[in-house]
Amino acid sequence: MRLGLALPHYSSDPADGAATWERVARIANVAEESGFASVWVSDHLFVDWGKYGASAEPQGSLECWTTLSAL
Structure with a gap:
């Protein structure tokens, strides 16, 4: 079995x-x-x-295609 990992490229918690x-x-x-x-x-x-219980304030995110290309 091969496993992958979802990277935290967004912020869901201001803290x-x-x-x-x-x-x-x-x-x-x-x-x-x-x-x-x-x-x-x-x-x-x-x-x-x-809607998931976190702060409703806008959070940052790294754009997916640029992030994968850089990796």
Whole structure:
């Protein structure tokens, strides 16, 4: 069985800070070193986090195709 990991390329919690390239790249490297077969990002640039119980304030996101290309 091959497993992949969805990268946190968006911010859903203001206390967690904005999504940054450095953070996403570090997590992707750890995933590769840990044996994950793939990493994923979604193309949901605008998410209503309020409906999931998080703050309804707009949060940052790294654009998916640019993020994958850079990785």
